[in-house]
Amino acid sequence: xxxxxxxxxxxxxxxxxxxxxxxxxxxxxxxxxxxxxxxxxxxxxxxxxxxxxxxxxxxxxxxxxxxxxxxxxxxxxxxxxxxxxxxxxxxxxxxxxxxxxxxxxxxxxxxxxxxxxxxx
Amino acid sequence: xxxxxxxxxxxxxxxxxxxxxxxxxxxxxxxxxxxxxxxxxxxxxxxxxxxxxxxxxxxxxxxxxxxxxxxxxxxxxxxxxxxxxxxxxxxxxxxxxxxxxxxxxxxxxxxxxxxxxx
Numbered sequence: 001x002x003x004x005x006x007x008x009x010x011x012x013x014x015x016x017x018x019x020x021x022x023x024x025x026x027x028x029x030x031x032x033x034x035x036x037x038x039x040x041x042x043x044x045x046x047x048x049x050x051x052x053x054x055x056x057x058x059x060x061x062x063x064x065x066x067x068x069x070x071x072x073x074x075x076x077x078x079x080x081x082x083x084x085x086x087x088x089x090x091x092x093x094x095x096x097x098x099x100x101x102x103x104x105x106x107x108x109x110x111x112x113x114x115x116x117x118x119x120x
Numbered sequence: 121x122x123x124x125x126x127x128x129x130x131x132x133x134x135x136x137x138x139x140x141x142x143x144x145x146x147x148x149x150x151x152x153x154x155x156x157x158x159x160x161x162x163x164x165x166x167x168x169x170x171x172x173x174x175x176x177x178x179x180x181x182x183x184x185x186x187x188x189x190x191x192x193x194x195x196x197x198x199x200x201x202x203x204x205x206x207x208x209x210x211x212x213x214x215x216x217x218x219x220x221x222x223x224x225x226x227x228x229x230x231x232x233x234x235x236x237x238x
Contacts, residue, residue: 004162033224043208045229052224091163097224105151105175105216107165108227 002027004092004111012117013082020067021077021114023092031097034075035108036066039089048090051075053097082118089113122146124230126211132236135201141233143194143211150216152194153227154186157208169194170216201237208232 003026013019025034036048051059051066059066067076075094079086093108124145133139145152154166168176169188183205185197194211212227 035226037229043210043232043234045210045212047226047228050224050226093163095224105153105168105170105214107153107155107168107176107178108163108212109165110163112160112162 002029002032002094002096002109004094004109006092006111006114008114009112010115010117012119015084015118015120016081019079019082019086019116021079021090021092021116023075023077023111025073025075025092025094027094027096029096033095033097034066034068035093035095036064036075036077037091037093038086039091039113041088045091049077084118084120087116087118089115124211124213124228126209126230126233128233129231130234130236132238133198133201134238135203137201138197138199140198141196141209141211141235143196143213143230145192145194145211145213145228145230147213147228149213149228150191151214152188152191153212153214154194154196155210155212157210157232158204159207163210167196198235201235203237206235206237208234 005024032053034051038046049061049064051068063080065078091113092111095106127142151170156164165178166180167186172188187195210232211230214227215225
């Protein structure tokens with residue numbers, strides 16, 4: 001079984017500041033993937049960034065970076081130079097990584113999310 | 121149309137009604153998912169389809185009945201729902217593990233259907 005914990009229900013950040021959203025996870029899988037999604041008030045889940053458990057370097061996508069500390073089982077999202085449009089719910093999620101011998105697909109396990117509000 | 125679309129975007133139904141939610145993906149994927157998002161709860165995986173076969177049913181009550189007629193379409197048939205079933209229902213798609221060559225593959229989500237059961 002997999003579990004995601006996000007301990008920050010809400011955060012207020014000044015525009016242009018950097019922000020770190022916390023995520024810790026628990027899993028018995030040896031290989032897995034970690035994701036961050038953004039959900040604006042419109043409801044759609046928008047993929048932001050992905051980190052594989054065996055990736056040696058932290059993932060980066062534009063202003064987003066993932067601070068992956070495997071020994072601590074943490075996968076924090078860092079947003080640099082925050083913008084008003086970054087205000088949204090942010091979800092950390094994970095899924096096991098399996099070989100393709102059996103085909104199939106796995107769903108994502110999500111945390112409860114962090115409501116980020118960027119203030120001008 | 122691009123990405124993942126869902127219809128209707130909003131639905132109000134009584135407990136004795138029968139309705140269906142529709143999801144369509146235009147990404148060439150072959151795995152599709154239904155998630156439920158209730159207030160103050162994490163997203164919950166409901167069903168997973170891979171190559172049009174159901175591969176996971178996450179202990180969902182039988183009043184929710186999924187259907188996947190082909191790799192591009194996914195339905196969620198609803199009947200005799202309860203008020204606690206009111207939620208945002210999200211559909212997602214991805215590559216199937218075999219097609220993707222194993223590993224991990226991101227899921228793309230639709231905008232969701234906001235369901236209210238009265």
